[in-house]
Amino acid sequence: MARHEYPELNLPARVLLSTGPTNVHPRVYKAMQTPVIGYAEAAFFPVIDGISSMLAEVFQTRESRTMALSATGSAGVEAGLASLLEPGDTAVIGSYGFFCERMAETARRLGANVVTVKGEWARPLDPQALADELKKHKSVKLVAMVHAETSTGISQPLEDASRMAKEHDALFLVDAVTSLGGSEIAVDRWGIDYISSGSQKCLSCPPGLAPLALSPKALNAMNGRSSPPATFYMDLSLIANYWGGDRAYHHTPPTSSLYALYEGLRIVLEEGLEPRFARHRRNAAALRAGLEALGLTVISHKDHRLPQITPVAIPDGVDDARVRARLAADYGIEISRGLGQFAGKIWRIGLMGEASAAGNLLLFLSALEEILPQEGFEAPAGAGVAAASKALATP
Ligand SMILES: Cc1ncc(COP(=O)(O)O)c(C=O)c1O
Known part of the structure; x- marks a missing residue:
């Protein structure tokens, strides 16, 4: 049998001025060397609880449940859409960049009735366009926006959209993959029902986790569904059970990535x-x-x-x-x-x-x-x- 030789990994160090991943903090690399232990062991729980409460600070929320999904930023958005939308529900989604378009496509694949409100790339969405669109619909389940459009470099104001979602009794969902830890996000004050991010951007951790926050209204909506979401792995009501009190098994979380996020969040809060x-x-x-x-x-x-x-x-x-x-x-x-x-x-x-x-x-x-x-x-x-x-x- 042929014997293959594989060289040791020897990749160049880089100054990462890309859109992500960005440079990992040395303290985060160090934390990743912490021994892996079982996720159901009491010694591991302070990691979970620490991440959850540090995320609450960074998301500026006292009301929402905070946790990290074992998957990248795209999955954080998809998990929110999959857990909140049922087939046939109407979702109104702002469209002013590549990641907005992906969000709309994700919701479409989940069987939602997706209506996009189109804006110009590299400009923020005009709230009036959203207001005009919302008026056309009797029942809207969810309004969704990208906070930091990585494809265009735009910071989208969220408060008007959140208010309009509430006026239509709709949930308000936000993609904050690029903003969390780099610019303000005020989940309670801005009335956000679901928001998710990525570990590999302003948190200076490796890719692979999607920190998120779920409002009580979003949790109620998940619990009140007429049928469970088509995805088991990304069903946030199940994942919330592990992050909440009962530590119910759902999947084996990526232990070393959670150590990384724990340290990454400590660094964010130390800086302020x-x-x-x-x-x-x-x-x-x-x-x-x-x-x-x-x-x-x-x-x-x-x-x-x-x-x-x-x-x-x-x-x-x-x-x-x-x-x-x-x-x-x-x-x-x-x-x-x-x-x-x-x-x-x-x-x-x-x-x-x-x-x-x-x-x-x-x-x-x-x-x-x-x-x-x-x-x-x-x-x-x-x-x-x-x-x-x-x-x-x-x-
Ligand atoms: C705004 C936005 N949303 C979603 C994603 C997808 O995240 P990931 O590549 O971690 O799946 C990205 C990635 O760059 C992003 O910038």
Whole structure:
């Protein structure tokens, strides 16, 4: 029998300025070396309880149940939709980017009657468009929005949509994959019934967990369904039983990922929510100043920019893939390409969690200053780093 040799893993270290995953905090890696023990052992429960109460702080909720689904960000959204919607229910979904469209497609596949309210990409959705659509329907089960549209770099205000959902006695569901831990989310104050995120963005953990919060109204809706959801694994009423008091077995949770999330959340709370959000805002503003000084255009609406993701137009004649490959090969920097209608037209630069650091954005700008002129775009040497440094030095 042929014997195969497999080399030891030896992947390059990267500065992850992509849309995720982002750099994992060293303390999180260390926590992942904690011995794996059984999920039904009393010694493990403080991990579960700690994650749940730290998530309540980060989601700013006293009313909702908080937990983490053993799956990525997409599954967090899908679990919410699958657990709340029954076939034939009407879901009204804001559509202003790639992840909004995916959410609508997910709900469609679950058999819901999906109505999308279309907005322009890289602009927030006009609440009036949502109000006009809602008026057309007698019964709406759920209104859903993406808080941080990673594909366009837009931060979508949520309070108007939440109020309108309540006026129609509908549940309000939010995708916060890119926002949790990087910008404010106030679940109780904003009246959110279901919200989910991902471990790999502003929480600086590896991918694989979807932190979430479920309001009492959402739990009631799950318990009052006429039939159980088609998915067993992502039935949140069953998962809530493990995270709640009785620790009922549902599946074997990914122990080491939960250790990671526990430590990641400790780091978020040690820094403090407002200082952490301010750091994300400050670094994003410096990055924008640098990019604009190089003659590049940030395409997201100026009043609704996401601090986590900066979408920038690729200058005419510059090869998208070649610039990204050079950033990785010569500087060890990853950035992301455009998605959907922005594919080939923009780069998306992430500054999330640990990766949102002055040193990272200055390195990136100086790399662009070297690469862009060689790729046919005349960027004034030193201007990007100078503008960003000035912005960083401005209180
Ligand atoms: C806004 C948004 N929603 C959902 C997802 C999907 O998350 P995941 O790739 O972890 O499944 C992403 C991932 O980038 C995202 O940015």
